[in-house]
Amino acid sequence: MTTETVELRDTPVLDIDPYSIEVLRDPYPFHQALREAGPVALIKPHGVYAVGRHAEAKTVLADYARFSNAGGIGIQDIRKPGEFRIPSRLLETDPPNHTGIRAVVTRVLSPLVIRRWKEGFEQKAAAMVERLIERREFDGVEDCAEAFILAAFPAAVGVRLPRTETLAIGEMRFNQSGPHNELTRRALERAQPYLQWFEESVQRQSVLPDSIAELLFKAEDAGELDEGVASNIVRSFVGGGTDSTIAGVGFTLNQLARHPDQWQRVRSDPAKVKAAFEEGIRFESPFQVTYRTTTGETELSGLRLEPDTKIGVFLGAANRDPRHWDEPDRFNIDRPQLAGNHVAMGTGLHACVGQMIARLESEALIGALAKRVKTISLAGEASYRPVNQMRMLDKLPLRIEPA
Numbered sequence: 001m002t003t004e005t006v007e008l009r010d011t012p013v014l015d016i017d018p019y020s021i022e023v024l025r026d027p028y029p030f031h032q033a034l035r036e037a038g039p040v041a042l043i044k045p046h047g048v049y050a051v052g053r054h055a056e057a058k059t060v061l062a063d064y065a066r067f068s069n070a071g072g073i074g075i076q077d078i079r080k081p082g083e084f085r086i087p088s089r090l091l092e093t094d095p096p097n098h099t100g101i102r103a104v105v106t107r108v109l110s111p112l113v114i115r116r117w118k119e120g121f122e123q124k125a126a127a128m129v130e131r132l133i134e135r136r137e138f139d140g141v142e143d144c145a146e147a148f149i150l151a152a153f154p155a156a157v158g159v160r161l162p163r164t165e166t167l168a169i170g171e172m173r174f175n176q177s178g179p180h181n182e183l184t185r186r187a188l189e190r191a192q193p194y195l196q197w198f199e200e201s202v203q204r205q206s207v208l209p210d211s212i213a214e215l216l217f218k219a220e221d222a223g224e225l226d227e228g229v230a231s232n233i234v235r236s237f238v239g240g241g242t243d244s245t246i247a248g249v250g251f252t253l254n255q256l257a258r259h260p261d262q263w264q265r266v267r268s269d270p271a272k273v274k275a276a277f278e279e280g281i282r283f284e285s286p287f288q289v290t291y292r293t294t295t296g297e298t299e300l301s302g303l304r305l306e307p308d309t310k311i312g313v314f315l316g317a318a319n320r321d322p323r324h325w326d327e328p329d330r331f332n333i334d335r336p337q338l339a340g341n342h343v344a345m346g347t348g349l350h351a352c353v354g355q356m357i358a359r360l361e362s363e364a365l366i367g368a369l370a371k372r373v374k375t376i377s378l379a380g381e382a383s384y385r386p387v388n389q390m391r392m393l394d395k396l397p398l399r400i401e402p403a
């Protein structure tokens with residue numbers, strides 16, 4: 001990239017900690033400050049750069065030659081002494097290493113393969129909705145989004161997902177991608193008893209038959225993946241696909257409960273089930289931030305970045321950038337061209353490879369509710385759980401009336 005032809009400006013400095021409990025509970029004022037500060041800002045408390053506007057988010061995610069994944073997608077550079085953790089061989093690597101692995105995973109996740117799980121998801125969703133109707137009031141996180149994903153996802157991914165263990169491992173992973181703060185320390189401590197369980201669950205002898213995991217081990221046997229890569233990717237699948245989908249389904253239900261008119265649109269038009277989930281994850285993005293590292297000195301929107309600089313892409317901020325979205329703070333399932341426009345699933349080479357599964361699962365659940373539930377409303381205030389990298393609902397008290 002030419003630094004000579006562009007007049008470089010000073011980088012704005014933002015003295016806000018995006019990982020403070022206050023910001024994690026309500027990130028929107030920080031997002032606005034980040035977008036307003038400029039196309040790129042220095043986050044003073046952590047000495048990293050960040051983008052919150054839609055255009056720059058897309059640029060950074062798409063340009064792997066200048067913005068690399070090899071330093072890890074968290075705030076720490078995992079290549080530096082003391083920061084090592086096992087990197088994802090898919091997400092935390094660049095071409096050419098990423099290319100061959102992604103090609104195998106894309107084949108394993110072909111639409112034909114994925115559709116096999118559709119019916120199972122729909123049966124589980126229908127049974128769950130009947131149980132929820134009997135209760136009328138329930139927690140939209142624990143009893144609905146979480147219970148459904150933990151019941152539906154194992155058959156597809158091929159790993160058994162007991163609640164306590166799975167949630168503890170998820171909390172560890174998504175706090176660990178942030179700074180070494182109290183959240184990370186506590187999550188690591190809580191996950192400690194389950195680390196061995198997780199390690200064993202993603203090995204060949206533990207995975208469920210007829211699943212993504214089994215297909216990946218078969219690809220390893222056929223020499224398409226190097227030894228050890230299959231279990232590493234299964235680990236990324238469990239990590240990338242569990243909490244994110246629980247969060248996305250929870251956000252969608254929260255907004256549908258707040259907007260009865262839009263719930264009626266979902267009930268009367270099956271195409272709106274899909275739109276509701278897309279708008280749900282645009283409106284509140286499960287993965288709030290992902291990092292890249294500059295490969296050399298470069299320029300981004302007129303600002304100079306040194307080599308080996310961490311730059312955070314705040315997906316949640318980009319998904320509400322008024323430069324790109326009309327009325328960004330309004331939940332609106334009638335927005336044109338949602339999928340592929342929001343960045344909740346990333347974009348470019350590393351765009352979510354499991355997005356079709358996430359969509360199938362959420363459409364199965366929201367679709368089953370739409371068929372059987374006339375009204376859905378809040379039975380109390382929703383609350384959020386602070387997690388460094390993620391936006392997560394903690395409680396979502398819901399009340400439903402059957403049709």
Ligand code: HEM
Pocket residue numbers: 061073090091092102157236237238240241242244245248281286287290291343344345346347349350351352353354355357358
């Ligand atoms: C609502 C649910 C989901 C959301 C919001 C989500 C979000 C994302 C995002 C933002 C990325 C790109 C990260 C980056 O570029 O740094 C990503 C990548 C990825 N996701 Fe998802 N995801 C979801 C569901 C899933 C599911 C269900 C799976 C597995 C079945 C999955 C597996 C992965 C994997 C393996 C990658 C890495 C792809 C690569 O590096 O080539 N995700 N996801």
